[in-house]
Amino acid sequence: VLELSLLTGLLSLGILVLGLTSPHLMIFVLLVQTLILSLLVSCLKYSLWFSYILFLVFFGGMLVLFTYVSSLASSDMLESIDLVNIFILFLSSMSLIFVYKMTGMELVMIGESSVYFKSGEEIITKVYCLSSSLVYVFIVIYLLYALVCIAELLKSESGPLK
Numbered sequence: 621v622l623e624l625s626l627l628t629g630l631l632s633l634g635i636l637v638l639g640l641t642s643p644h645l646m647i648f649v650l651l652v653q654t655l656i657l658s659l660l661v662s663c664l665k666y667s668l669w670f671s672y673i674l675f676l677v678f679f680g681g682m683l684v685l686f687t688y689v690s691s692l693a694s695s696d697m698l699e700s701i702d703l704v705n706i707f708i709l710f711l712s713s714m715s716l717i718f719v720y721k722m723t724g725m726e727l728v729m730i731g732e733s734s735v736y737f738k739s740g741e742e743i744i745t746k747v748y749c750l751s752s753s754l755v756y757v758f759i760v761i762y763l764l765y766a767l768v769c770i771a772e773l774l775k776s777e778s779g780p781l782k
Contacts, residue, residue, distance in 0.1 A: 626660045643689040647682060654678040688770070 633653045640646050654675060662671035 623660060623663050626656050626663065630656045630660065643692075644686075647686050647689060651679070651682050654682065 630653060633649050633656070637646055637649050637653075640649065658671040658675035658678075661674060662668050
């Protein structure tokens, strides 16, 4: 039941990000999603260390991102959020997950083959399989490129974070 509630919250916040235009609210929603994801991982896996390290890494990245975004868009006003739309979004994602669970489907992850998983340890093992190593290499190269670009922006005299 707790996993279903966390999954519903994660899905609702993921859909909510699509409608936000303020960068500060987007970062806040990403931070709440990180907290929910770490709670979900701690429910699926017996060790809390993995979820704790996951939260710390994401939180550190969000702090850097928040500093950079707030220096670029410091004059943007926060937008108001309509609570009725959030409630409708929450109910629709809850009904989607309820139908998903009632049909007897489980989490499906594409790895070496499509497998239905029942435990959290198998999911974590499948994430780090050989077939997804190309995606990890791409992510590492992309993050390195973003780091170099931000370092070049910070070095310049007319950069946003001088």
